[in-house]
Amino acid sequence: MKRLQIKRAVRLLILVGVLSLMLLGVSGLLAASGGAARWAANEARLAASAEAPADIAGPDDHVLVSFMRPGTASVNCDTGEPIHYGVGDAILYWANRGCWLPWFNAAGSGLPASADINALHDECGPDEPRCEIYLSFTKAIQVPGVGKVYPQDVVVGQWIEGTLDLYHNFGLAFDGSDVGLTTPSERIDALFVFDEDRPAAYADCAVLGWLSTVGNYRVRDQWGRWLVGGGEDVLGFCGSSIGANTAGYWFLYHDGSAEGMPTNGLIGLAHEEGARAYGRFNFLTKGAINVDDAHGGAGQVFEFSSYNGDRYRGPLLDFWADLGASGIPDSIHIYYYD
Numbered sequence: 286m287k288r289l290q291i292k293r294a295v296r297l298l299i300l301v302g303v304l305s306l307m308l309l310g311v312s313g314l315l316a317a318s319g320g321a322a323r324w325a326a327n328e329a330r331l332a333a334s335a336e337a338p339a340d341i342a343g344p345d346d347h348v349l350v351s352f353m354r355p356g357t358a359s360v361n362c363d364t365g366e367p368i369h370y371g372v373g374d375a376i377l378y379w380a381n382r383g384c385w386l387p388w389f390n391a392a393g394s395g396l397p398a399s400a401d402i403n404a405l406h407d408e409c410g411p412d413e414p415r416c417e418i419y420l421s422f423t424k425a426i427q428v429p430g431v432g433k434v435y436p437q438d439v440v441v442g443q444w445i446e447g448t449l450d451l452y453h454n455f456g457l458a459f460d461g462s463d464v465g466l467t468t469p470s471e472r473i474d475a476l477f478v479f480d481e482d483r484p485a486a487y488a489d490c491a492v493l494g495w496l497s498t499v500g501n502y503r504v505r506d507q508w509g510r511w512l513v514g515g516g517e518d519v520l521g522f523c524g525s526s527i528g529a530n531t532a533g534y535w536f537l538y539h540d541g542s543a544e545g546m547p548t549n550g551l552i553g554l555a556h557e558e559g560a561r562a563y564g565r566f567n568f569l570t571k572g573a574i575n576v577d578d579a580h581g582g583a584g585q586v587f588e589f590s591s592y593n594g595d596r597y598r599g600p601l602l603d604f605w606a607d608l609g610a611s612g613i614p615d616s617i618h619i620y621y622y623d
Contacts, residue, residue, distance in 0.1 A: 437461030
């Protein structure tokens with residue numbers, strides 16, 4: 286009888302130990318979520334090496350991009366074949382391996398065939414607890430859970446954890462008509478949303494962002510005065526509320542026409558996170574640029590820096606020559622890593 290009791294006790298202890306290990310494993314999986322989980326999975330799957338932060342765009346950075354037309358980029362990290370994309374998709378250049386990964390699949394995420402990304406911002410870095418993407422489109426479309434969304438608006442979607450490139454839980458992040466963006470020329474074609482680490486002058490903004498419009502804009506600043514300009518400028522928005530009831534004021538962050546940017550030439554924005562980099566940004570152009578130390582055109586990434594004599598320079602990155610993409614990019618987000 287005693288031996289039977291001892292055996293039962295031992296079995297119970299073993300069972301408790303196994304259950305404890307299982308629970309620890311589950312809690313560990315639950316702790317790793319969002320961008321951290323997504324990047325860790327990619328690192329493990331692709332056996333990529335660790336990286337250190339950098340602050341200058343180049344072929345050694347992870348670049349998220351959407352393109353003007355359907356096309357291919359070489360190669361898919363998983364299959365070794367060219368990766369195919371549509372105008373509503375976004376793909377990520379995985380710099381460690383010199384290959385591409387699916388990142389946002391429009392059709393698989395429930396967007397209509399007419400979805401065409403005109404601006405994007407990604408919140409899914411390797412150390413971020415969330416994984417979201419902000420999108421603006423070239424024309425009005427129906428977005429699941431939101432309804433009709435206009436080209437002056439921004440929606441946000443959440444990555445479905447465990448998938449390669451699917452999103453859900455879409456919401457309206459920015460209603461442009463609430464704050465003066467209504468005309469066809471005021472469609473959004475470049476976007477950057479600041480995280481918590483923002484310049485001191487805008488620390489009180491509930492949301493801080495940059496955007497550029499397709500063409501001429503006319504919006505109100507914090508004193509109610511009109512700000513007017515074109516698609517070569519970068520507008521700043523200090524939001525007091527967002528979503529269906531967007532409110533706040535506009536300010537001119539970068540006067541592209543005064544700096545020599547071609548008219549309506551800026552079509553994509555990227556920026557290193559953090560207040561210390563506030564005076565510098567990377568951008569795409571619609572066509573040729575020959576200003577300061579910037580000489581190139583569409584398909585290349587340039588920089589403007591107030592730390593370098595308020596000058597443009599580049600190209601720092603060429604999507605065709607450096608990254609093996611066949612199309613012309615119209616939206617970017619850069620994770621600045623070496």
